Amino acid sequence: MRFPPPTHRLLGFAGPKREAEEIKSKIRTFLRDELKLELSESKTLITHAASQAAHFLGYEIRVQHADTKITRQRRAVNGAIGLFVPRQVIRQKCALYMSKGKPAQRGPLLHDEDFTIVAKYQAEFRGLVQYYLLAQDVFRLGRLQWVMETSMLKTLAGKHRSTVTKMSRKYKNTIETPDGPRRCIQVTVPRDEGKKPLVARFGGISLKRQRTAVLTDVRPVMASMKRNELIHRLLAECCEICGTRTNLEVHHVRKLADLNRPGRRERPAWVHLMAMRRRKTLVICRRCHEDIHAGRPTAPLRK
Structure with missing residues (x-):
């Protein structure tokens, strides 16, 4: 069951629905009489975890079932609670970078530096990936990565009156990560006086679940980079x-x-x-x- 902001709670209960309704009623009474709070009926839902998914803080939560996954001679997955990336979230985020069903360039960025364009796309993608690192299927964000990368290359191509293929060839790179080599798009800005060059890259992020990831209790947002954008432009010198x-x-x-x-x-x-x-x-x-x-x-x- 879910409670409205400012406090979010998810309560797991094994038993019949009738008992779950009784627990919800007692919680409603306690909040009203002791804390002078009202329980939102529209937001406090009872969900059957085996057949439905509970939506909580941007995640989908449901009971897993897989008879074919055997660990130590037993079906270890069955009955375990799993966190998943909602398909709707992926569709909504992809739509931000698409037009008429295809990845599209972002007009407001056409007059930015290449370094700034790539840095913005990476900040937005990294923020979403870091939020969903606990998900069993965080790899599904690979679809969003392709859409964003294509949109970014189209933006760069529109700026330079070139093509996506030429922009990809110009900036493609391979970097070493803890999970092995990863392909990425990288823009390097050299600087004078012995300063290290500025590097902005899109990609190179592992879409692998991290069981020990620590997340803040906020919904994921797409980074606008408004606060840091001027700093990036100044650093470009x-x-x-x-x-x-x-x-x-x-x-x-x-x-x-x-x-x-x-x-x-x-x-x-x-x-x-x-x-x-x-x-x-x-x-x-x-x-x-x-x-x-x-x-x-x-x-x-x-x-």
Whole structure:
């Protein structure tokens, strides 16, 4: 049975449904009389674990049954409680990266750096995988990985006016992991003055169940990267207008509506760039920053 937030509980009971109803009634009375709380009937359900799945904190919980799996001369799986990734979750997450039934590019990312695009996709995928590491069938997220990788490659191809195949060939890589070599998409940004290069990669994550994984009591969310995105752009050490790698600063406007103020005859290139990215910040060099504040034309946008 499930209780509404702020407290989540799942109660297992072996016995007839009539006794389960009696227990639920006693819990309702205790909460009302002792704690002055109301039990939500729509959220507190009685589920038969052998024939139905209980949905709890994003997981599917049900009793397992497999007569063909023999361990130490007995059917060790039968009757054991298992955690599973809901099929609906996989469909919903895949839909975020699809259009008309196929993986599609993400328009708002077309004007980002390749490093930032790959880092965003990886952060979103890693967050979901880490949440479902306790699931028996975490490997089913391989479908989501393929959809996200194809969407990411299409986004990169759209940005560079290239093809998915060429982007895959350009950035494909193989890395060593505790579970052996894994294929991934990797973008490396070299830096000067002996600094280590910045590396963003998508993939290379094992979709293998971890029985000892520790999870927080929150529902999984897709990372927006809004908080860390500016940091990634600063670390890339590259002017987003002319490509200069020295004396970088951040130009920002109070709100996006300021970019479309009436009375401006022709919007400068940097205004178009911020409007297309839907961002209030630009990482630029000192020279471009001075040109913007002086009302002078900036250097041509790099391709």
